[in-house]
Amino acid sequence: MKPLTVILCFLALVGCGGKDSPKPPLSAQLVFPEKNSECTTGIAITGTNNSTVQFRWQASDHTESYELRATNLNTNTTQTIVVGGTSANLNIERGAPYSWQIVSKNTQVSETARSETWRFFNAGTETTHAPFPAEVIAPKTGSNIARDINNEVLLEWEGADVDNDLEGYEVYFSTETPPTTLINTLTSGKSDLKVSVETNTVYYWRIVTIDREGNTATNNISEFKVR
Known part of the structure; x- marks a missing residue:
């Protein structure tokens, strides 16, 4: 086969090649509230026993949106919110222990990625705190x-x-x-x-x-x- 023919065949193969398959998202790295800590930055909501806490995490590759999951460890109830950025505000109970996790998502693939699960205590009026559930x-x-x-x-x-x-x-x-x-x-x-x-x-x-x-x-x- 002549060199020119080889080059033309190679270019044709490259030109016909499709795009790379979408990649699944990677796990996000949690930032705040910190692991096994007391969160004291929540803004109290007047007339309730709740406060607004801002959760933050680092961006993960191949991710379109993030699902924040915060679970009250006393009641085992979970609140969720889906956002496109790397922070979200949730109204959660004061003086209660929580765990939280981020699920990274991409609509082009079915796979998701879960971060670590961190636990924290949302500050209330306590001077001493109960331990986290084991x-x-x-x-x-x-x-x-x-x-x-x-x-x-x-x-x-x-x-x-x-x-x-x-x-x-x-x-x-x-x-x-x-x-x-x-x-x-x-x-x-x-x-x-x-x-x-x-x-x-x-x-x-x-x-x-x-x-x-x-x-x-x-x-x-x-x-x-x-x-």
């Missing part, structure tokens, strides 16, 4: 897992407190819901516990987190099945 690390709720060679499963969670005065945890675990059997009380330096389990059984567990002021917080019931 965050389950494993087993994830709804999971189907195997026991180890000792017929045990490791429960793992994470605790935090704005005042940095965690005292410890009470662990409730049983085959009934809600779990009312207290199986152990641990100091704040330990946030995991091995429990004996049987196969083909569903287990329920929850954590009561306690600080040195006597404040407590109870997380949602988590459940898993041992296969």
Whole structure:
């Protein structure tokens, strides 16, 4: 084949090539309210127990819009708002713990990307704060897992407190819901516990987190099945 013919064929192939496929969005990086902190910048709303808090995050690539999700950890209710920029205002309860997350979206693809989930306390009139409800690390709720060679499963969670005065945890675990059997009380330096389990059984567990002021917080019931 002559050199000129080769060049023309190459140019034709390049010219016929389509555009690159749309890329899925990447996860946004959270900025404010900061993780495990007290948010004191909310603007109180007259006649209510709410304040307006501005949430901020960094832009993520291949993203058209962002969905802000803020969850009241006391009531487990979630507020959402979709915006095109990297900040949004929400009216949320004063004196309550929250978690928040950003979902990055692009209408050209079905995939979305989730940021980390951060927790914070929206300031009210308190001089001392209850701890955050414990965050389950494993087993994830709804999971189907195997026991180890000792017929045990490791429960793992994470605790935090704005005042940095965690005292410890009470662990409730049983085959009934809600779990009312207290199986152990641990100091704040330990946030995991091995429990004996049987196969083909569903287990329920929850954590009561306690600080040195006597404040407590109870997380949602988590459940898993041992296969």
